[in-house]
Amino acid sequence: MRFYSTNRKAPEVSFKKAVFKGLPEDNGLYMPAQIPLFHEDFMASLTRHSFHDIAFAMARMIIEDEIAEADLRTIIEEAFDFEVPVRNVHDNIYVLELFHGPTLAFKDFGARFMARVMGHFLKTDQREVHILVATSGDTGSAVAQGFLGVEGIRVTLLYPKGKVSKIQEQQLTTLGQNITALEVEGTFDDCQRLVKTAFLDEELKEKINLSSANSINIARLLPQSFYYTWAYSRLMNEAEKIYFCIPSGNFGNLCGGLLAKRMGLPVAGFIAATNVNDIVPQYLESGKFAPRLSVQTISNAMDVGNPSNFARLLDLYNNDHGKIAEDIRGVSFNDEQTRSLIREVYENHAYLMCPHTAIGYGGLKNFLDDGAKGIFLSTAHPAKFKDIVDPLIEGEVEIPERLARIIEKEKHAIPMEANYADFKSWLLEKH
Numbered sequence: 001m002r003f004y005s006t007n008r009k010a011p012e013v014s015f016k017k018a019v020f021k022g023l024p025e026d027n028g029l030y031m032p033a034q035i036p037l038f039h040e041d042f043m044a045s046l047t048r049h050s051f052h053d054i055a056f057a058m059a060r061m062i063i064e065d066e067i068a069e070a071d072l073r074t075i076i077e078e079a080f081d082f083e084v085p086v087r088n089v090h091d092n093i094y095v096l097e098l099f100h101g102p103t104l105a106f107k108d109f110g111a112r113f114m115a116r117v118m119g120h121f122l123k124t125d126q127r128e129v130h131i132l133v134a135t136s137g138d139t140g141s142a143v144a145q146g147f148l149g150v151e152g153i154r155v156t157l158l159y160p161k162g163k164v165s166k167i168q169e170q171q172l173t174t175l176g177q178n179i180t181a182l183e184v185e186g187t188f189d190d191c192q193r194l195v196k197t198a199f200l201d202e203e204l205k206e207k208i209n210l211s212s213a214n215s216i217n218i219a220r221l222l223p224q225s226f227y228y229t230w231a232y233s234r235l236m237n238e239a240e241k242i243y244f245c246i247p248s249g250n251f252g253n254l255c256g257g258l259l260a261k262r263m264g265l266p267v268a269g270f271i272a273a274t275n276v277n278d279i280v281p282q283y284l285e286s287g288k289f290a291p292r293l294s295v296q297t298i299s300n301a302m303d304v305g306n307p308s309n310f311a312r313l314l315d316l317y318n319n320d321h322g323k324i325a326e327d328i329r330g331v332s333f334n335d336e337q338t339r340s341l342i343r344e345v346y347e348n349h350a351y352l353m354c355p356h357t358a359i360g361y362g363g364l365k366n367f368l369d370d371g372a373k374g375i376f377l378s379t380a381h382p383a384k385f386k387d388i389v390d391p392l393i394e395g396e397v398e399i400p401e402r403l404a405r406i407i408e409k410e411k412h413a414i415p416m417e418a419n420y421a422d423f424k425s426w427l428l429e430k431h
């Protein structure tokens, strides 16, 4: 499979090249040159497949023979060594829990897959790669965990000072080894700008082998399509129409679902749910894409003012706003509404959600008609947002063991202004 840039000015590349470049030189995003279609037999036998079977089949269709079958299977089995349950919450509303990985958030899917894919390619290459990651919380810890101790790879994480939860910060700053955290005086958008600028800096690229691991990396996007097919297979015999609702920030997760649909998954529709950073819901409504500065909310992993995957969303539909709006509905919730949703679902259905997940639930609840079933994606474990969740349930959310251990560790972070010149000289000094 070849991969082109959504800006159509950079040359097409192999999967390996797309993974290590991250961002094409024309500042677009990589997409597969053809989107392959599921075989009829595959769809007919879907309910009999395991999550690993589905993930392998989909990865194989896109990556083709650039990774040998046996190696790809190992990558998938090691990357997704945790459960991916679909549970009923009430009536026709289901949740796809994506938080059973090591960092308790859905970004483990993309990060663990990408880390193992890169590790696989680097084994034969014998070179060092420096990965830059801007994170609004969960990306960084997932990526860091994925790469921890992987030879030939250094990771630098940039996170906005004071804008991630205590637990998130501990996850970002306590790993050590080949992982360094920069505490940036600014917003997530500032962090993302520093990283994007570095990737376009020719002088820097001559000296350092830079690579990205954000949701813009194609190896992060692919695995985010696997679990849509899996969740669909769990419910396909019970409902005529199945909808997905995705709590969204950079829209990588939604793009994974759109990719699965283009491969032939007969999803009835998608709901894109955001916090007050509702740039995409507004676009769906008006046809106008108007990025703006992000606003801080309690669902901080979705505080994004200029969603980085928007170009992919447009590209999947040839820029046709009408077609996009046919498949995707937008909705947004403020913090007060988010809090009510957490409280309500806990009281009435004994199901506890993190603030992001609550927005996913809210997007689905008022939308479904009879005969349809809806699946909202749970993107993080509620314990990661204990400060917000505890007062709402008048109790204490239980902290899973793998999170409790991290809270005890000592923080190591390097302070950094949101200034490209400073960032660049720091990078050059390190090499």
Ligand SMILES: *Cc1c(COP(=O)(O)O)cnc(C)c1O
Pocket (backbone or CB within 6 Å): 105, 106, 107, 137, 138, 139, 215, 247, 248, 249, 250, 251, 252, 253, 254, 301, 302, 356, 357, 379, 380
């Ligand atoms: C990253 C993240 C999101 C948003 O996902 P996108 O792919 O950026 O839209 C939602 N919830 C949580 C917990 C996240 O970490």
